[in-house]
Amino acid sequence: MPDIFTTKKNNLPETPKDTEKGLAPVLSQETPVQKSEKKTNSNNSIGFFTTFLKNPAGISFSQQDADEKIVLFLRRDFGTNSPWIAATVFLIIIPPILRFIFSATGISLPFLPTNFVRLFIVFYYFVVAGFAFSNYLTWFFTLGLVTTKRAVDIDFVNVSSIKYSAADLPDIIDAKYSQNGFSQSFFDYGDVAIAIQTPQEKLLFEQAPRPSEVVNIIDDLIGPKK
């Protein structure tokens, strides 16, 4: 029976002989550190509704350097989506409500052919789906990233424009946050403003969750204030 706990001489790599004896599977098992890293990575993968994630896995951006690591991933707090979600629900229930009102009161729209109304309702629900989807996209693609080298702000403003801004960490002077109003204080989200050396320029992570933590992370990365 092979002694697998004996230290190998001179740390020599595995020989085919060892493999034949069935040692390879034992030695190729992950160490606790590797297991822990793997677990961290699987826990840090970005999901459908992720808004705040430290050391995210499975994300990269076009200008990322090989030795650059993403430290923080941010989206707007999910609570900020409530207005358009409520509007979508309201828009969905409007046609049945109107139909009920028209049938209850006996009102009809004789100038609109029935077939047209049918088609229009189909189109209407397409519009509602488009409205919800474009709002979801705006939230989904409006990202803030803090890496070991820079802070990146990507704003998906509307269907026709994307705004990409980045500032290198040495250029960052200061990071501040503000929470205004009841909902921001209650749900713990706010605007994080990153001042950079270029006058009148700043990066803004709007309605970011846990803004104090974001500022702390950025402060730690930029080091003592100049």
Added chain:
Amino acid sequence: MFDLITNPSLFRIDPIFKIGFLILLGVYIIFAFMLTNKVRSFKRIITLSTGSGVLFVQTFSYIFLILLLFLFIFVLVIV
């Protein structure tokens, strides 16, 4: 659907309504196309893993566009 095969005239509407509807649909198809393009252009800036929902977003944008095109053809040919 059965009505559509046996008696397509059930879906006919006045030409004025039809033209108006086609214009509306056309404008909306442009919007859907812009949305799809936006998703594609975003993928060039940021690469997200599959589980992040990016696949869903992209698939939904294509399905949305295809369904709208289907509706446009339906109105153009059948209605």
